[in-house]
Amino acid sequence: MQTYTSLQWARTAIWFIPLLWAVNYYVARQAPGVVEPYTLATVRWGLAGALLTVAARTELWAQRRHIAAVWHQYVVLGFCGMVVCGAWVYVGAQSTGAVNIALIYAASPVLIAVGSVLWLRERMRGPQVLGVAIALAGVLHVIVKGRWTALSEVRFVAGDLWIVAAMVAWAVYALLQKVWPSPMGPTARLAAICWGAMPVLLLGTAWEMVQPQTPPLTPHAWALGITAALVPGIAAYWTYGWAQKMLGASKVAVTLYLGPLYGALVAWLLLGERLGWFHLQAALLILPGVYLVSRPAPPSPG
Known part of the structure; x- marks a missing residue:
């Protein structure tokens, strides 16, 4: 039975999920010219999968028949969560900024809540x-930079379209985890999903490696991959999966509205992208909205 303390921890943890993912925006913007998208995603999820497998090896072995019986579920989840929301984000980051990535991802809760x-x-x-x-x-206040008359002037670049695909895939990923309940805990399940993504990621990496313009794997490239594996990889995905089990898909998904704020902070501090007063104004809308969606329901009378 879930305790109130566990629910309280989950409600606290969801505020940090977008901050963990914001690190991936930095990695994505640093990657062009250093490491190719599928190669970076393979390093990220290969390392994450290996570490998670070691941590959950006993449970994974005990659940081997379950994994074999529904292997296609882990392939689909891996494609949505690690290929589209991994490699494709890195493709998009080659032509769009960190703040744009965060803004578009912030629309995911709308799809998840409706779904x-x-x-x-x-x-x-x-x-x-x-x-x-x-x-x-x-979120809209951020998109229009506080100028509501600019709604008709919003334009997408090629990179934005890759991120839109990732946004949709993330909503599908979140919903499918509820549609396909698993007897495994968050660590073992995430490990299985990582390995489900590997066939497509490895094929993409092999294709990149034979391209003449592909840069070699330098220490800088490995550092980006390891950072992506540990922070927006294991930490963010594990916390999201655990919190979703505790609170429900729509309640956890709404915290992605914090993405533009955290993403803008990372872009400002680490990437030199400019911030404006509209970000603070947006925070005064986004933060109360997250609170309203994630707060517990009042106890039923009687």
């Missing part, structure tokens, strides 16, 4: 619906 209601039959209370609306207003 949770229509597909998973989850219920959203009035305050949660209000929270989604307020947080979405904050």
Whole structure:
């Protein structure tokens, strides 16, 4: 039985998930010219999968028949979560900025929340619906840089379209984890998903390696891959999967609205991208919205 303490930890942890993922925006923007997208994703998820497998080796062995019986689920989850939301993000980052990546990803909770209601039959209370609306207003405020008359001027570049595909894939990834419940814990399940992604990632890496313009794997490239594996890889995905089991898909997904704020902070501090007052204004909408969606339901009378 879930304890209130566990739920409290989950509600606290979800505020840090977008910060862990924001590190990936930095890695993605540093990668062009250093390491190719599929190669970077292979290093990231290969290392993450190896570490997770060691940590969950007993459970993985005990669940080997389950894994063999539903192997296709892990391939699909791996494709959505590690190929599209991994390699394709790195492809997109070659032509779009870290803040754009964060902004587009922030739309994922809309798809997840709608999918949770229509597909998973989850219920959203009035305050949660209000929270989604307020947080979405904050995201739009960031997109238009505080100038609401600029909505018609929003333009996507090629990189943005890759990130849109990743945003959709992330919503599918989050929902499928609920549609396909697993007897395994978060660590073992994430390890299995990592290995499910490896066939496509390795094929992509092999293709990149035979291209004449592909740079060699330098210490800088390995450092980017290891950072991506440990922070936005193991830490972020494990926390997301665990919190989703505790709180539900739509409640955890809304924390992705924090992505533009954390992503902008990383872009400003580490990438030299400029911040504006509209980011602070957006925070005053996004943070209360996240609170409304993630707060516990009041106890039923009687």
